[in-house]
Amino acid sequence: MAKVSSEQLGTEPIGRLLIKQAVPASIGILVMSLNVLVDSIFVGNWIGSIAIAAINVVLPVSFFIAALGMAIGIGGSSIISRALGSGDKGKALQTFGNQITLTLMVTISMVVLGLCFVNELIPAFGGKGSIFEPAKIYYTIVLYGVPFLALCMMGNTVIRAEGKPKFAMIAMIIPSVGNLLMDYIFIYIFDWGMHGAAWATTTGYLLCFAYIFYFFLSKNSELKIGLSHFVLKSNILREIGSLGFVTLARQAVTSIIYLLLNNILFNLGGEALVAIYGIIGRMLMFALFPVFGVTQGFLPIAGFNYGAAQYDRVKESIYTAIKYAALVASIVFVGLMVFPEFLTNLFLSDRLDLPEEEIRTNAFVMRHAPTAMRLVFAATPIIALQLIGAAYFQAVGKAVPALLLTLTRQGFFFIPLILLLPNFLGELGVWFSFPIADVLSTIVTGLYLRNEIKTNLEIN
Template sequence: MITTLSNSTNNNFKNQFFKYVIPSVASMWVSALYVMVDAMFVSKGVGPNALAAVNIAMPYTNFIFGLSVLFSVGASTVISIKLGEKDHTKAKKYFSMTIFSLIIISLFICVMSLLFLDQIVLFLGATDSVFPMVKDYLKIIIIFIVFYIVSYAFEVLIKTDGYPHLSTIGVIISALTNIILDYVFVIKFNWGVEGAAFATGLARAFSFVFFLIHFLGNKSKLKFCKFKFNFSILKRIASIGFADCATELSIGVVILLFNQIIIKYLGEGALVSYSVVSYVNTLVLSTMLGISQGLQPLSSYYYGTGDSATVKSLLKLSLKYVIISSLVVFLVCIFFTDYIVLMFIDKSDMALFEYTVSKFRLFSISFLILGFNVVISGFLSSLEKTLDACKISLSRGLFVISISLFVTVLAFGGNGIWFSTIISECVVLVLSLITLKHALKDMDLYSDESNTEIAMTV
């Protein structure tokens, strides 16, 4: 349980930080890799159009995943605070209410999505050449929506329950299942994009069962119990999780915007290149979200106990590892670009391959910055500074990127697409640092010394 952390030494403090961050990063990676692995297999097994089709479907999968994040992260924060206050009864009730609510919501979305599937595919921007593949992929994903949404909630809350290692085991099992089934269904059985969707859905179902067994067992502290719906608590949970949800949804919104503009200004060939960029961008963003979500239950707990010194230390430690992660990711993307692109595009189309490599290297500059915006937003969410966190998330994921995209395209034509994200992340970083400073002052967590250390870290 998190309650054992208060007596940790400095080394143990870091160990506990990694105990929560590593499973969170692993969990987010698996979520990103589900679609990424599908894309790699359909690209090799079906062709470039299939790669574009899976990319067009991504905003929908981001939507259902973002919905799970909305409740999961918020519930984790509220439950962690209750555990810090030693109120285990309410922690159990909030856990049960969250899971039951997600099941109801996911069943409703499943039915509505199947009824309006054609309209959804058209809204996502599918052209005539890829419409059938997008529809075939999505109709299978929709059937597994309950497992998608609830399994991720279990991944988050099993860490709050004090068993982050089980989160890692669960997502590894799920990832391996997805890869094996992708190979069997797409390559061996030639089921195309439908096979990739089946592989993803079944992998989610397996992880759902794995986590459910834990919560039904004797070791779990977060037991299912009777509860009365408390809409004020659900509203609180959703408001806390909204910032991280907006970050996740931003992936889908940005992909949707980029897809539309790329088709208009650069054509379907460039859409394949952007598909590669967006898959890697999703993986990088997932890494930073993992750090953010690993930080949140710890900072929420210590905030609940009134230990402001530890809260600030957690923030500084998180930002330190954002720097390390960002540099490693950027260098890998710069020096191993060819190998990354080869996972999706063969050199048989050398013009497409070289174009993708050059644009990918340009876009990867944004990887140096985005982590700071994501973690600062998540940190503010963990302290229930909901409006501040949402300000950063919505600016980054919707408003600033949209403005940047349209301005760069107007100024530089289609090529402006590839560096619009860099400009957007820089603008939001300034906003994030200003917002963080004011939020810390409002909560009496600010000091000149700690602020200087945080600024130097960034």
């Protein structure tokens, strides 16, 4: 693999550079999303649709703790990108060391708390009835591996901040391939059920951590830290915290949404509606992988060039990223509108020896999920503007607007909608809330981004 220097972020043509950054990111996200998708298909076919609902209950808790690592990673990587752009490598090294220390301290503390309150957290997130026991099994095992996942998510953003997208891509592929391989061994061959699904996921986290650890020890990384860099510095912690809080707040709101939706849907239709949301949640991760890939590729380009005061390149990167992301989002939209029945059927077992409860659940899911999927993804073509706009402010270190725009869709619009509309429209009210929130948040982000470009990026 050819050695790549971070300086190329400030010299190569934006279109070519964005493709070089976004394609590996997209492939990595695709493989991770396929992992989530195929993992759910395996679980649904080999264990049952109730198991999909159980995993969906656990995800917000484990993802929130892992998101602490992502928040520290993205907040610190914004600093690293700008520091490398301005030639301040010392600050980049100190930031990276502080990221590692902070990630370990925070995530281990959260895991201890999560294990202490397992019986309270699972029902709170919708793990009721027949969902509780399989959810508890999965939750307890996966939580042990979450600190390694947090370190992986933190390290991956730093690798991308160095301008090494191919290595970041490999780091995202490894846990996915490992998880699917272990799924086959632990669930299908060993017949470990939910225990097997949980250990497969945890094994994937450990494999990813081993690769990222190797990368930073090898000559491929420019960031060679010493013991002094692990000592926490208040000024760096404040900057990591202010920027990382954007990501953390987004994931916190996502966890709240899982809590609300799992409980709202359980009250409206029981385990079957929770299972539908589990399928749609997997599709949200999978279907939008190229849009998220463009967003991830955009971040280091915008951050580096902003740090180097090359504002014309920053503006060009915004427009190019929105154009590319909108194109792939439109392609995704067409596929989801045409094939929702086929996609739903992938998650359901056709075994003849299923329990009667499982057969009823599958029939309900097959009737209702395609309509839900079409409604949830109805505004997909326009979300590129919202994602790139919010990412820009995070990339250039403007924490307050980044936070507000990140929370616009899920916090300011979506949560009020899911609390209100189901009272009038039942389960359809839940699904209608998704596109309405997408449209409103995109309008707000577009207006804010246009003002930012005119005020701070226009070249006189």
